[in-house]
Amino acid sequence: MSRQSIYRKLTGRRRGVFGYSQLWTAPDHLLLVKSTRFAEYYQRFAFADIQAVVITELPDRIAAQIWSAIAAIAWAFLALLMYGAFAKGFFVITGALASAAVVVDVLRGPRCRCHLYTAVSRELLEPVDRVRGARAFLAEIRPAIEAAQGHLDHPPAEPASAAFADRPPEVPQPPGYLPEILFLVFLIDAALVLADLRFPSNQIGNALPTTFFAEIVLAIVALIRRAGRDTRRLIYVVLVATLGCIGWDAFNLGRSFLVLLAESARRPHPQPLMTAWEPLAHGEAIFAAAWRITAGVIGLVLAYLSRVA
Amino acid sequence: MPLVIACGECSWPLPAELWNRVEGARCPGCRQPLEIAVFPAIERTRGGALPQPAQGEGEASCFFHLESRAVTPCDECGRFLCSLCDIEIDGRHFCPTCFKSGMAANRLENVETRRTMYDTIALVLATLPLMLFWPAIIGAPAALFTVVRRWRAPLSILPRTRIRFYLAALFASAEIAGIVALVWAILRVRPGPS
Structure with missing residues (x-):
């Protein structure tokens, strides 16, 4: 008989080739699980120790999404050039799946990176990869963190990064090949x-x-x-x-x-x-x-x- | 040196003026939109209490540091510990030795950093070799052995049922029965003398 778990699911699984990562919450800490399917690795972040959560919106990928959509639709239309039912089905189904993947990507909204800071670590939270999900995540854990720590009403008197407040100098990039x-x-x-x-x-x-x-x-x-x-x-x-x-x-x-x-359309018997x-x-x-x-x-x-x- | 709160895209340090803004902020380096939630722990100074020196003859001293005053006994072995050696987990106090042995024996669930998923391993052993048929001769018994040997091993610390163990046992048993039947059939249909 398995006993009741203290953990509650906070995000969906961020799947990779060899596993996934996911965030769970307990009454007093956040749990980041990284799984290789055959083993699970745990990182715990006590709500009392979390210093900051930074959500950075990533540059949009509109051009890549448009190109992907065009490529997926063109792939599906290759079915028109095929004669066999299997080949037609293959191109239509794979093209439709690719198009659906692009649509889902667009509907999920802008991408982001979410970092969690403690006194000794800066951890990238891989399962939080969309702005909408990141805001929901922050709204979920903020009350728990503030219950453990209180509220920070004022910024610290001497910010550690005051010297970097101005825009950094441009770094020349290599021209490439x-x-x-x-x-x-x-x-x-x-x-x-x-x-x-x-x-x-x-x-x-x-x-x-x-x-x-x-x-x-x-x-x-x-x-x-x-x-x-x-x-x-x-x-x-x-x-x-x-x-x-x-x-x-x-x-x-x-x-x-x-x-x-x-x-080809004029011919009575179509050829490849x-x-x-x-x-x-x-x-x-x-x-x-x-x-x-x-x-x-x-x-x-x-x-x-x-x-x- | 404390960690500097930085942009997730360009790693540019983010000044305190941008923290906890309701309307969000933009990175001074790459101009990407940001949301920076900073909590009071950032103002907390690091470091625990220093061990106090033992004052006199009658005062208990730390088992590991004889010159330091003991503040608590270990809940596992009873040794006296100074504030430097005291490791507190969920209200229980451990000495470094008991903490290490507890970690090795997976007795401290709340500090475990890794668990092996034997149920998944058993299920993979039961199903994957079957795709090439003959490797199932090794895979099925191995899966059954894993199920029996690791039945009581702790599963994930997250909610998880034993369904994979059941499925692995079912598949492995069926495969072994099938292999036995196949070998029996091959032995029965021996070519007669011609």
Whole structure:
């Protein structure tokens, strides 16, 4: 017969790959449980010893959430290109699950980090990871802490951190290697385009939409990250110049794919789409390979020279 | 040195003017919104009572520090303890030796920092090897052994039933019965002389 536990559940489980963590409350302390499934580890924080709880709202992830939603929906729409019932079901179900995960993430609200301070430790409370939940958590434990300690009406006369009240100086960040990676991807894509031109019967061309998409994402991220951390100008001029070319290639790819879809719809007996796809016409392919080689080589040389200088 | 209350995003120290604001605050470093709840314990000075020196012949001294005055006996072994050696847990007083042995024997539930979940281990032993079939020959007896051996072992300090133990015993018994039946069937259907 198990005896009555003194603990009451305070938060849900924050699950990880190898376990979870959860917060429980007892009459006189807070219990942080970290579990590996096969063992549980306990940390107790007496209400009388808790000095502070700091909830920090984290930067929002709207862009990442939008991209995730678009990717999940696009994944589900791949079912339209499939013929087998299993393949259709697979893409629809996995796409729907991914979309649901994005929706749940949005509905749970902004993320946060919650730290608990005692005289000897600063503990990150992993189960408290959303602002809404953190406020509920604080509202739950504040009366218990104040019952044990009383209320702090005034800030201490000499705050320990008064010397840091001003905004800290800006710390320069290293520029990173993203533009270099993008120029390398240009060269790889040029090789793919030329290979597709030389060996049109194989499936190299089917990889081009993915690699072109990677180019667009890398270019946008590189331009966004440039602000405040990368003083090199020339390579970004080259990068901006390539955006128009990427757009032109994307337009050609999209057009050829739509033509393929239309032709497939006209056929009485549908065939697998991707095996019949020629992503770029001859002239378009030459142009795509040429500008990529040019931009890739110029960009890499400029990046090398700017780093040497 | 006391811990400095800092931003959870950029670790920038947060000045006292930002504490306990109803409307919230923003980090001076990264400008992220913050909620800082500070309690009176932050003003408390650290450190316990220092042991007092023993005054005379008739006064009890600490078992571990003969020069210090005893303030309480250990509730486990009865040794006299000074304020330095006294470890108080839930109103009970322990000497460092009894505290250490109590921790090792899991007798002090309120200071335990770890427990092994034998019920989960038994359930995993009973179910996971079954996926590859033959490993169940080892997994099922091991699961049954764990159930029997650890039936009385303390479970989590949190509310938890013994359902995993029951399930593990059920699965392991069924697997062992199945393995025995399979071996019996294989032995019976021996190829005859041709």
